[in-house]
Amino acid sequence: MKKILVTGGSGFIGSHTCLLLLEEGHEIFVIDSHINSSPKSLERLSTIIEAENIFLNGKLHIYKGDLRDNKILKKIFLDANKNGGSIDAVLHFAGLKSVSESFNSPMLYWDANVNSTINLLKVMEANNCKTIIFSSSANIYNSKTPQLTTENSEINPVNPYGRTKAVIERILTDIFESASDTWRIANLRYFNPIGAHPSGFIGEDPQGVPSNLFPFITQVAAGRRKELTIFGNNWPTKDGTGVRDYIHVMDLAEGHLRALKYLLDSKPRLLNLNLGTGKGTSVLELIETFEKVNKVSIPYSFVNRRKGDLPITIASNELCKTCLNWTPQRTLEDMCRDGWKWQLQNPKGYFNSNENF
Ligand code: NAD
Numbered sequence: 023m024k025k026i027l028v029t030g031g032s033g034f035i036g037s038h039t040c041l042l043l044l045e046e047g048h049e050i051f052v053i054d055s056h057i058n059s060s061p062k063s064l065e066r067l068s069t070i071i072e073a074e075n076i077f078l079n080g081k082l083h084i085y086k087g088d089l090r091d092n093k094i095l096k097k098i099f100l101d102a103n104k105n106g107g108s109i110d111a112v113l114h115f116a117g118l119k120s121v122s123e124s125f126n127s128p129m130l131y132w133d134a135n136v137n138s139t140i141n142l143l144k145v146m147e148a149n150n151c152k153t154i155i156f157s158s159s160a161n162i163y164n165s166k167t168p169q170l171t172t173e174n175s176e177i178n179p180v181n182p183y184g185r186t187k188a189v190i191e192r193i194l195t196d197i198f199e200s201a202s203d204t205w206r207i208a209n210l211r212y213f214n215p216i217g218a219h220p221s222g223f224i225g226e227d228p229q230g231v232p233s234n235l236f237p238f239i240t241q242v243a244a245g246r247r248k249e250l251t252i253f254g255n256n257w258p259t260k261d262g263t264g265v266r267d268y269i270h271v272m273d274l275a276e277g278h279l280r281a282l283k284y285l286l287d288s289k290p291r292l293l294n295l296n297l298g299t300g301k302g303t304s305v306l307e308l309i310e311t312f313e314k315v316n317k318v319s320i321p322y323s324f325v326n327r328r329k330g331d332l333p334i335t336i337a338s339n340e341l342c343k344t345c346l347n348w349t350p351q352r353t354l355e356d357m358c359r360d361g362w363k364w365q366l367q368n369p370k371g372y373f374n375s376n377e378n379f
Pocket residue numbers: 029030031032033034035036053054055056057058059060087088089090114115116117118119134138157158159160212213214215
């Protein structure tokens with residue numbers, strides 16, 4: 023059992039990872055400002071865990087606060103020390119993630135993503151906690167070719183959001199190089215996480231109009247939006263629509279647990295790893311699979327390409343497979359089925375949800 027600080031643990035990927043951490047018996051300390059999430063996600067974890075006959079026994083500690091607030095961070099580390107031991111590692115999910123918002127409010131993104139991380143790192147160092155897994159993104163690459171993106175592909179983000187991720191990776195690399203015999207760091211570069219926990223109790227809950235494809239599809243299927251607009255039908259791809267590497271959020275969460283174990287069991291090191299499936303799916307293929315698996319219809323029309331879009335991004339996941347002995351297990355059908363179950367059980371996300379599911 024380890025003591026793990028999870029930043030942004032109420033969010034989409036964080037909540038699924040918290041569930042697995044609790045299932046493995048870890049004690050977790052979650053900090054989240056709820057700027058893009060609901061506290062209900064963590065309440066739901068207890069429901070899932072209890073249904074599995076696992077007893078939390080005070081192993082889930084929740085703090086509402088912002089990472090830029092030193093006081094709350096220090097308090098968490100102090101609290102963790104109370105019953106002996108200390109925070110062993112940090113899973114750092116907290117951050118803002120909208121590309122379009124980052125174009126409109128770059129200062130907000132630099133402050134929320136980079137300054138938060140610097141603050142966190144300072145408090146970690148002061149408490150001699152030197153193991154961190156950082157939520158990076160495929161967005162740091164700017165792959166213009168159909169080849170698989172490897173960890174050595176050029177880093178050249180084209181929007182403020184991606185630049186904050188690349189800079190945080192740079193900061194972490196500098197810190198590692200300054201004391202490479204003490205830090206254990208993993209920059210996990212996610213491709214396109216979708217789906218939900220198979221229970222349908224936790225899932226993705228975007229605020230406002232979803233900017234990503236999958237939540238848009240589920241909301242169209244549910245009748246919450248009239249139709250999907252597809253950004254371009256003339257891309258140099260198999261059917262003219264954009265191709266992405268979709269990965270089930272549970273596979274992604276499991277990747278974090280592997281990375282955590284790997285880091286804690288090995289000597290200090292810095293890892294840069296892609297988390298993806300290595301398979302490309304076009305927009306039309308995703309729609310077709312979703313319709314078939316869930317027996318629903320997704321009306322759509324084509325519009326112009328979206329600013330900043332790329333034709334194809336697919337991960338090479340060879341490094342992750344060999345290093346972490348981790349391979350994504352779930353299919354595109356699983357992603358579509360689980361994501362739809364979440365949408366059906368929570369038509370308005372966590373907001374106004376019927377807790378008697
Ligand atoms: P999310 O918005 O659902 O979760 C992020 C959480 O962090 C939210 O609960 C939010 O309230 C919290 N948060 C934000 N700023 C905070 C701050 N300053 N202090 C405390 N809490 C704060 O997003 P997600 O999809 O779960 O993504 C998690 C991480 O993974 C993010 O850093 C994101 O940039 C990165 N990422 C996500 C994707 C994706 O497609 N979802 C892809 C690549 C990388």
